[in-house]
Amino acid sequence: xxxxxxxxxxxxxxxxxxxxxxxxxxxxxxxxxxxxxxxxxxxxxxxxxxxxxxxxxxxxxxxxxxxxxxxxxxxxxxxxxxxxxxxxxxxxxxxxxxxxxxxxxxxxxxxxxxxxxxxxxxxxxxxxxxxxxxxxxxxxxxxxxxxx
Numbered sequence: 001x002x003x004x005x006x007x008x009x010x011x012x013x014x015x016x017x018x019x020x021x022x023x024x025x026x027x028x029x030x031x032x033x034x035x036x037x038x039x040x041x042x043x044x045x046x047x048x049x050x051x052x053x054x055x056x057x058x059x060x061x062x063x064x065x066x067x068x069x070x071x072x073x074x075x076x077x078x079x080x081x082x083x084x085x086x087x088x089x090x091x092x093x094x095x096x097x098x099x100x101x102x103x104x105x106x107x108x109x110x111x112x113x114x115x116x117x118x119x120x121x122x123x124x125x126x127x128x129x130x131x132x133x134x135x136x137x138x139x140x141x142x143x144x145x146x147x148x
Contacts (some may be wrong), residue, residue: 005094009057009072009102013054014048020057021068022048032087055103059084059095072096076115078105079120082128092131 012018017061023044032048039047053073070084072095086090100117108115119137121128 001097003110006062007069007095007098008060009098010060010068012048012056012058012071014051018058018116019048022071025068025083026073027082031083031125031128033120035094040058053081054106055100055119059088059091070095072099074099074103074117076106077118078108079118080120084128085127086127089127089131092128093134096131098137125134 010023011017014022023041026044027038054076056073057071059070059072063067065112069088070082072083073081075081080096082092082095084095093141098120105115105117106113118140119128119132119145121132
């Protein structure tokens with residue numbers, strides 16, 4: 001039997017401290033899907049303040065604030081984005097379970113969003129893929145970017 005892993009989800013407000021923490025996490029990110037180059041700090045601030053997600057959290061270790069290991073968000077398209085370093089692989093499945101317990105997927109809209117939550121995984125992120133398999137998630141597609 002596996003022991004419970006203690007963490008808490010701190011809702012992004014966003015405060016100045018959270019914006020800085022999110023930027024530090026972004027700079028340290030091991031796996032990336034959304035961009036090829038890191039945004040500068042000003043662009044990052046603008047993005048975070050725009051509140052781009054339905055819900056966004058910092059993932060803190062051992063129920064302590066200011067101890068962020070990663071972040072997780074829920075989009076209006078029912079996509080969950082999880083960013084944790086490989087060294088925190090034991091947190092991936094519990095965090096995803098926690099998000100699914102806190103939030104329900106929005107109703108489906110044909111050609112816009114599915115009825116279930118979806119997680120996109122970078123090809124290099126074997127730890128997240130394994131956590132999703134452990135949760136019983138189903139592989140539904142491989143996506144490719146066409147650069148013209």
